[in-house]
Amino acid sequence: MSERVVPPGARRRRRPTKQGVVLSEELIVATALRLIEEHGADALSVRRLGRALGADPSSLYRYFRHTDDLMLAVADELIGRTLRAWRPTGDWRADLRDLGLRMHASALAHPRAAVLSSYRVTGRVHEIQAVETILGVLRGAGFPDADAVRVYHAFIDQALAFGALDSASTALPKAAREAEAAVWRATYARLPAATHPHIAAAARHLVHDMPRSSYPGALDLLLGAAAARLAEIRATVRPGQAS
């Protein structure tokens, strides 16, 4: 066995599959994404992916060391797509808001990849490009390096964390998702004021608010705090005028 995965550059022998398909890293990732989109995140398994490709499942291990590796490649491809669709305008706050919402939406569309990419550092091309781009926006806006990294960190973690959270709940079978919303109406909204005064008082708001994502609000909060920090920095730096 030793190492069955060959570095991408060294691949040459394009022997087709029994069913005539010529495999490649790109084709595998694209097919995985298609499977996820068409049949949901749970439809993705090595065996099913093999079947969809017209190849033996074990062939995939010539391209990825294990499932995780494959999912990271899928996640990186998603980052790339999100970044390509994004059109920065030069207004850092609006641009980051837009990017945050896009990342969140992309996570919602691909729950499984979102969960994985939320806590893994891929070190792949698109991820690096995203880091460079976001840091560029922040430094361009005038954040000193240390603050730029802090804001970047909070921004990216929040987008990923809420993305994973919200995507997990939309990935539930439809019946289960409706059942969740029903818990707020049927259980919480009916608790008597005698035993649960605070829930009873706020019941109306709970039923309305809780089944919705709190990400947009949290994002605005973060950007607001960052803007306040930037104003503070600018005020401090004015006298000396150095970066």
Place this chain on the structure above:
Amino acid sequence: MSERVVPPGARRRRRPTKQGVVLSEELIVATALRLIEEHGADALSVRRLGRALGADPSSLYRYFRHTDDLMLAVADELIGRTLRAWRPTGDWRADLRDLGLRMHASALAHPRAAVLSSYRVTGRVHEIQAVETILGVLRGAGFPDADAVRVYHAFIDQALAFGALDSASTALPKAAREAEAAVWRATYARLPAATHPHIAAAARHLVHDMPRSSYPGALDLLLGAAAARLAEIRATVRPGQAS
């Protein structure tokens, strides 16, 4: 088969297992938690849990309809423990900060349950108690119902989302976790300024910041924004003096 799970109240026949153990919902949940603590989140499977209990795996289905159900019970137990350990002082901001950190820590200690509980509404006793308690803190501080729910929502989602995110990364095998940190040093910190100027400029900060959790910072941000909102509300309400 029909319905094999009997509602907790109706249980009476306490026939012991072949190996002499008397099962109960509480014992199962406690054992599951112990397994997670001792051998990591991946050590928890129906079969292993059965083995640890000295019972056939299928016996567990007399108590929980499926694995999810079991994990929700585990999650609810965790909420209960966290809440019991928390000692509110009456200072809403300090109390919520303390509670948020405790929830985050508890998620770190029980990654698998954390992930599940982060996007599911259990409607179980401890969860309800937590909602009532937190809403009580906020309403007691003077937040009107609608704002209390908004702050509650952001607070709880943030704690759960970051908890799930951070716990997922600490649940990685130690080798993988070290590899992640190494990516920042070995890949990002070495990118040439010519192609990646922003990363190169901020490299030192990236290496230091990125492998750490951004939750405490994000939490303070949220509470700061909530405090600002409360001050605003108080200022507006002063003249009429009504709640």
Place this chain on the structure above:
DNA sequence: CTTAACAGGTCAACGGTGTTGTCATAAGGT
């Protein structure tokens, strides 16, 4: 005190999963 019902345990099986060791073969370089 006997007896009938059934809660709650066991067993065996089904169809799935990721992963690996071994083998065969066709493509490429020489």
Place this chain on the structure above:
DNA sequence: ACCTTATGACAACACCGTTGACCTGTTAAG
């Protein structure tokens, strides 16, 4: 034309969650 070897196929392993059928001891009713 040959040799090497990348790469695909196959079969097997050890797991997983879940279920239907069966059996038995406890319990409540008569």
